[in-house]
Amino acid sequence: MTQPDITIYDIAKKLSLSAATVSRALNNNPAINAKTRKRVNDMAMEMGYRSNNFASNLRKGNTHTIGVLVHELKSNFITSVLAGIEKVTTEAGYDIIIAHSSERKEKEIANAHNLFHKRVDGLIASLAFDTENLDHFDPFFKKGIPVIFFDRVFEHTDFAQVIINNYRAAYDITSHLAKQGCKRIMHVTASLERNVYSERFKGYQQALKDNKLNYDKDLLITNQLSEEAGIQAAMQILAMRKRPDAVFVSNDFCAAVLMRTLQDNGVHIPKDIAVAGFNNDAVGKIVSPKLTTIDYPGIEMGEITARNLVNHLQGVSNLALTNKIIIKSELIIRESTLKKKPSQK
Structure with missing residues (x-):
C-alpha cells in the first residue's frame, strides 16, 4: 500500500515541536537555533518528507519554473540550445519543463496550453513546421506571462525573438x-x-x-x-x-x-x-x-534566450522593449x- 505524504505536522508531532518551528527549520530560518534545525532536518530525511516547493512558490505568485517548447528533440542544434537554456536557468534558480511538438502544430497547441496550466513563469518557444499563427500563445500574452521565441519565429511581429541572420x-x-x-x-x-x-x-x-x-x-x-x-x-x-x-x-x-x-x-x-x-x-x-x-551557435542562442527571459522575470530588463536579437553565424x-x-x- 502506498504511504501518504509526510507533512510538517507529522514531523512536529514526532519531535514535540510546533508546526511553525518545523517549517522555519526546514527553510533554514536563522530564528531557529542550529541544533533544532539539524534535529528537524534529520527527522524529515528519516521520515521521507518531501517539500512542496511548487505549492509554496504558487502562494507567492510564481512557480520558479520556465516552460520550453521546441519543435523536436533529436537534433544536435536543439540539444545544444537546451544545454544553454539549462545552464542559465539553473544558475538563476529556475526549473524548466521541456515539451516538443514533433513538428506538428496540433501537438504544439496542446503543449502550449499544458504549460500555461502548469503555471510556468515564462515560456521559451521554437515553432513547428506547420504552425500558422500564434493564437495558442494568447493566454500567456493576456496574463502578462513573458514569451520569447528562438530560431523558428514569426517574422514581422513585435514579440521578443532570438535568431541568426x-x-x-x-x-x-x-x-x-x-x-x-x-x-x-x-x-x-x-x-x-x-x-x-x-x-x-x-x-x-x-x-x-x-x-x-x-x-x-x-x-x-x-x-x-x-x-x-x-x-x-x-x-x-x-x-x-x-x-x-x-x-x-x-x-x-x-x-x-x-x-x-x-x-x-x-x-x-x-x-x-x-x-x-x-x-x-x-x-x-x-x-x-x-x-x-x-x-x-546553439549553446549561445540558448543562453541568450534564457538570460533575456530570466532578466525580465527578475526585473532587470523588459522583454516588451526587445524585438529581435540576432546572433552571429559563420x-x-x-x-x-x-x-x-x-x-x-
Missing part, C-alpha cells in the same frame, strides 16, 4: 559554391512558411543573382530534412538528365545522408557535385569528405565543396 548565412554559402565554379546550385530545404527556411531561400536566390547565375525552380526541393528525405533528394538528383554541380542543404544530417547516397551511386564529392549543409552538427566532421556548413568551409585547389583564385 539566415538570409546572410545562405547568401554566403551559395556565393562560396559559385566561387568554386558551380553553375547549377540546388537548394534542399524545408517548409518555406517558416522564417528560417524562407530567409535561407531568399539568400540563396540573391546569391545566384549576384553571381550571374539563373534561378531554376527544378533545383529547389522542399522536404522534411530527415534521413528518408535525404535519400529521396539524392535519388531525385541521380534521375535528373542535367544534374546539379552543387547542393546546399538546410540541415547537416540531411546533407550527410544525401552525400552518402550519391557516393554509394558512384558520384564523386566534390568533383562531380559539391555538397554543403547548415548547423555545424558533429556529423559534418565525421563524414568523408568533411562537410562545409554554417556554424549556428561559414565553415571544408572539403565537401572545394572543387578548386586552395591556391586557385
